[in-house]
Amino acid sequence: MSARSWVANEGGKHLVLMLWLGTNTWLFLKTFLLYSTGQQYHYLYKMLGLGLCISRASASVLNLNCSLVLLPMCRSLLTFVRGTHMVSSRKTRRLLDKSKTFHVACGFAICIFSVVHVSAHLVNVINFSVSYSDDFPALNLARYRGEDPKLIILTTIPGVTGVLLVLILFLMFTSSSYCVRVSNYEIFWYTHNLFIVFYIILMVHMVGGALKYQTNIEAHPPGCVGTNHSSTEQHGDELEQGEDEERTCREQAHFQPHYPQTWLWVSGPLCLYCAERFYRYIRSYDPVTIVTVIRHPCNVIELRMLKKNFKARPGQYIVLNCPGVSSFENHPFTLTTCPTENKKTFGIHLRVVGDWTERFTQLLLPEPRIDLEILPMVRQRRYPKLYVDGPFGSPSEEVFNYDVSLCVAGGIGVTPFACVLHALLDGWTGFRLQRLYFVWVCRELQSFYWFAELLCAVHQKLWQENRPDYFNLKLFVSQTDNLQSMSDEKYRPLTSRLLVGRPRWKLLFDEIGRTNKHKRVGVFCCGPKGISRTLHRLCNSARSSGTTFEFNKESFS
């Protein structure tokens, strides 16, 4: 592990993490100190003790995190920020790749601090009941001394809303584990959409004013002795001598409940997120026209579509919704062809694995009926209605913004890079990219036929235009039994670059490092976890050639 490689790869993320932790800690401590030492909370603190400070401090941290957790989910906004190169540098755009991780971190913080907040408030409720204050009846939440705490919770607005909030949070948290998301995405999606109920209840959580602060500190300094009050903690003599003007109360203490503050924190991001969802709904309102459906080997279908005013950059992905298959399911697919001025259609390659894709393929390519095979007749293709939401940004958009890029694809993970290759085919001179290393690992040889023509076309074009070192291709077939060969003569550039077995990543990195000394190479990985972990580790380790490898991972979940 080299410090320089590590800083280049992980530095930005950890800086943001430190900033976020620091903000949370500062907010927690500030609120804690306010409630434990603030004059206006003196009597309340005497009644409730530490529970007051901990609960209010965790509440302010919860406010912050509930407002931050929505921001990484505004995908269209993030795509826009990614697209404007003037606003953000490459380092900032690289941080946007981790938006989902930030969302999860804020979610965890919300859960942990909710536990702290609830525990502290349970202690508060017990103290409200036990230390019922006869001196300052306005401060009390309980109606009489020794009221059952459960009754206090269930008859006040903060109590009831608190219980509901915890239940919703429990449902949302338990259904967002990796296991549930992978096996039943619908459970995760529907329970997570309860967030809107959560936020509405959160904004009314403070109504009712359980905690009050003192408004007239100058007239009634806390700890002062009233004229008709007998103070048990002061002796008689000291009372005569030590009593100054400011120790007598001029008036009774007045208390006022807090103005609910949560809506100040939360309403901004909530409105932003709702606006984003509304914008996405409007944008995907028109169904797309399906132009062609092509069947490829190894269970892959290519779909070409047409939509008005659809613009996309290479590497972006779209989300498909087909009401004929399922009204509420949305599935993301990376674009393999972007619309250009000459060709307005855009396309995706989808692999048939799972019930949604199977049903979708059945609707697109209905199986030919046996009896109709005898009489060949032209049947009109009735394609199902399809809605497309997007395009959304992804890390693979940055391939063109490095001098040298290494793209590693595993199986169907080649789709973002296919779009990149199409863009190169259209015109490779306009980009900052000077050299592209392309490594594609597949289980079966037949998979390479998905993009064999594209690869050969790019190779051919660059050789013709006298840049043979621009595109460096390596194909790997990992399953070594039952190996056939690509016998077609037009795929010669591919067969000569085809290797059998798994790639040796360290050697590959050494080779790239030797030929690109002291350069910054962007590594883009889209494939199984094993490959991306190995590549990440290699990017973080030391290089004798002085090359820095920056790791960018595309994730599909």
Add this chain to the structure above:
Amino acid sequence: MGKIEWAMWANEQALASGLILLTGGIVGVAGQFRGWQFAAYAVAAGVFVCLLEYPRSKRSKGTSVERSGQYCFTVCVKAFGPLTRNYYVRAFLHAAICVPGGFMLATVLGCVCLGIASLIYLVAAIRGEHWEPILPRKEVRKPITESIKNPPQNPPPRPPAEIRRKRVDDLEGAAYDNPISVTDNE
């Protein structure tokens, strides 16, 4: 669209509620609040629920991801046979466990969460799901059939092609002897 496996979600919820029950119980016992006996019960119940729910079930379709170190728990839970396989039993068990938690403030939350988990288990049981242990796959070697005892390693030795070519003019002289006798089933 597609079959939803409710048991998986119920398992996550039950594990989380076990932890919440345990935490609430510890707080209740430590603070010596009124009714701390219920909190002590909640500690024991929380530990039991966590142990029962830690091993994940095998999915009916698709790959199952097991929790780290769950193999010994799987073996223990599997030993109870139909009691742990059936989700009706689990649903009623959780419903019964959660009731005493409702009597003390610190454990109320764990009680409610476990109640919700028990309801989801009931839904899973009605849908006909059951608990399957995730066991390590044993490599099954296909038994080698009787006829292939010792397949030959080398081709039979033959003289070079020009000698083997049929000499029509001299049939007598074209015959040759194999240096090693070639028979089948040797």
